[in-house]
Amino acid sequence: MSWRWSPASVLILLVAASVLLFVLYGLTAAPEVSSHSADSAMSATISLRSLLCVSLLAARRGGIEVKNVHEKLIKNVKSKDGSLKNPVTDGDMRSHHAMLRTLKDAFPHLKVTSEEHDPEAESQYANVHVGPADIACPEEVSKEIPDDTNLPVRDLHVWIDPLDATQEYTESLLNYVTTMVGIAVNGKAVAGVIHKPFEDMEDQQTFWAWKDHGISPNLQPPTTSSSSNIKVIVSRSHSGDVDEVARKGFAGKSIEVLSAGGAGYKTLEVAAGRASVYLHTTKIKKWDLCAPNGILNALGGRLSSFDGDEIDYSPGDAVHRGGVIAAHVDHAMYLDIFTSLSATSFRFREDS
Numbered sequence: 001m002s003w004r005w006s007p008a009s010v011l012i013l014l015v016a017a018s019v020l021l022f023v024l025y026g027l028t029a030a031p032e033v034s035s036h037s038a039d040s041a042m043s044a045t046i047s048l049r050s051l052l053c054v055s056l057l058a059a060r061r062g063g064i065e066v067k068n069v070h071e072k073l074i075k076n077v078k079s080k081d082g083s084l085k086n087p088v089t090d091g092d093m094r095s096h097h098a099m100l101r102t103l104k105d106a107f108p109h110l111k112v113t114s115e116e117h118d119p120e121a122e123s124q125y126a127n128v129h130v131g132p133a134d135i136a137c138p139e140e141v142s143k144e145i146p147d148d149t150n151l152p153v154r155d156l157h158v159w160i161d162p163l164d165a166t167q168e169y170t171e172s173l174l175n176y177v178t179t180m181v182g183i184a185v186n187g188k189a190v191a192g193v194i195h196k197p198f199e200d201m202e203d204q205q206t207f208w209a210w211k212d213h214g215i216s217p218n219l220q221p222p223t224t225s226s227s228s229n230i231k232v233i234v235s236r237s238h239s240g241d242v243d244e245v246a247r248k249g250f251a252g253k254s255i256e257v258l259s260a261g262g263a264g265y266k267t268l269e270v271a272a273g274r275a276s277v278y279l280h281t282t283k284i285k286k287w288d289l290c291a292p293n294g295i296l297n298a299l300g301g302r303l304s305s306f307d308g309d310e311i312d313y314s315p316g317d318a319v320h321r322g323g324v325i326a327a328h329v330d331h332a333m334y335l336d337i338f339t340s341l342s343a344t345s346f347r348f349r350e351d352s
Contacts, residue, residue, distance in 0.1 A: 045150040046107055048183070048191070052145075052210055053137040055158070055181035055193045058102040060206060061130065062095035062162050062179040063197030069094060070169065070198075088166050095162035095179055097128040103158060103181075105133035111315055112158045115287060144214040157184045157315055159290035165262030167237075174198035178264035182290025183210075184313035189303075192294030194264040207268060209298035221299045221328050222273030230255040233266045233275035235282075242279050249337040267292035270328055271299055277334045278303075280324035286313055289320060301328035308335055 069091035096114050103112050137145075158181060163169060165176040177198055183191040191210040199205045209215040230250050234242045236259045243257040258275055260266050263284065269275040290313050293303040304310060306323035327334050 044109065044153050046110065046153050046156060047135070047148050047150050048210065049137060049141065049145055049148040049213075050135040051107065051110075051156070051158075051183060052191055052193070052208065053141050054103060054106045054133070054135055055183065055191075056138070056141070056195075056206060056208060057134060058099040058160065059179045059181050059193045059195035060197075061102055062099040062160075063195045063205075065094035065098050065128065066091045066163055066169070066177065066179060067197045070172075070174070088163070088170055091169065092163040092166065093122065093125045094128050096160075097122070097125045098130050099160050099162050099179065099181070101128075101130045102133060103160070105130070106135050107153070109153050110156060110158060111153075112160060113287060113315065113318060114160045114162060115285070140216065141208070141214075144217070145210060147213065149213075151185060155186050157187070157313060158182065159184065159287040159313060161264070161285075161287040161291070164264045164288060168261035173261060176261035176265045178262055180264050180287070180291035182287070182292075182294050182313065184290060184294075187312045187314035188310065189290050189293035189297055189313055191298065192291030194268060194291055194295065196265075207271075207295065209295040211294070211298040213298075215295075215298055219271055219295070219299065221271050221301070228254070229276075231258055231274070231276045232256070233258040233260055233269055233278050235259065235266075235280060236261050242281060245338065245341050246279070249341050263288040263292055267295065267303075267326060270301070270326055271295060273328070276327065276330070278324065278326040279338065283319055283321045284324065286311065286318050286320055289324065292326065296326055296328065299328055301326070302331040304331070304335065306335075306339055308339065 092115065100112060100114055103110060160182075161178075161180040164178045164180055165173075168174070168176040175196075175198065177196070179195045179197060181193040182189055191208070193206065193208045195206045197205070204218055207216050207219055209219060230246070230253060232242060232246045232255065234257060246255055246257055258269070260269065263278075263280070266275065266278045270278050289303065289311060293311060293313075296303050303324065303326040305320070306325060309322075311320055325331065325334050325338060
């Protein structure tokens with residue numbers, strides 16, 4: 001018995017073959033399309049001036065959350081279950097979400113690193129109100145920075161600190177508290193925003209700078225050497241270690257060791273000339289340093305490790321080890337003094 005193909009059988013066979021070929025093509029072509037889309041996204045350019053302006057917005061929005069949480073703590077405002085929330089966790093997390101979402105809403109493909117958080121804890125803050133993403137620059141920035149630069153998004157990495165000076169935050173030493181956004185290009189800090197949410201005067205709340213482009217009007221750095229009257233600013237938690245080393249290094253000179261909280265606050269004191277040099281001898285997270293580093297670089301100062309190396313803000317290890325020396329002027333002098341002393345006078349500790 002011979003088999004005869006009917007027109008209907010031929011049509012069904014052709015349709016089935018077409019479907020099979022379509023599915024096979026989709027399976028093999030999909031990764032290529034996805035990869036191409038990812039490459040296109042990462043090669044897209046971002047306006048650095050717009051990124052700086054969104055960073056200002058992010059820092060201020062984070063500051064609002066930090067301030068609101070503290071005010072509720074003072075008023076003993078309880079959560080829905082009747083318990084008092086941990087002020088650091090609540091303030092940090094709400095600020096983290098506000099800042100991260102502001103940046104990612106404006107620039108979806110931007111690489112942003114914030115403090116590491118528990119995913120389960122993060123889900124509790126998904127309802128934090130952020131507001132629309134706005135890349136328009138306020139007059140305070142456009143007036144100081146008339147020119148712009150566009151760079152591929154793959155070259156950019158942003159580090160955010162949603163609550164700097166957490167210990168001081170719990171102690172209501174609020175002048176030390178800041179929210180910060182640091183912008184790095186190919187691993188180098190080029191711009192930074194430091195916001196003081198508890199500062200009384202509005203025009204003194206937010207400090208920003210972009211290397212070779214402009215600085216905020218409230219940043220008025222000193223222009224002369226401070227070597228005649230040395231003021232070393234260090235963390236409140238380990239001022240004694242650096243005090244001894246500093247006095248050895250500047251024997252015979254007038255020296256004062258100032259203790260303060262928060263890398264952002266200490267850097268602003270250096271930028272304003274109220275401190276000569278900021279020293280840190282323990283490990284520290286890079287989100288604590290990127291914004292301060294960007295601001296000092298823009299002011300013509302320098303922030304380095306004790307061996308003189310620049311800090312790399314590329315994605316990867318978030319911990320910096322090897323100490324910090326930050327100064328607006330005379331950085332080379334401080335580096336020479338403290339590098340020679342650090343090997344014999346103290347060891348870098350792992351506590352922060």
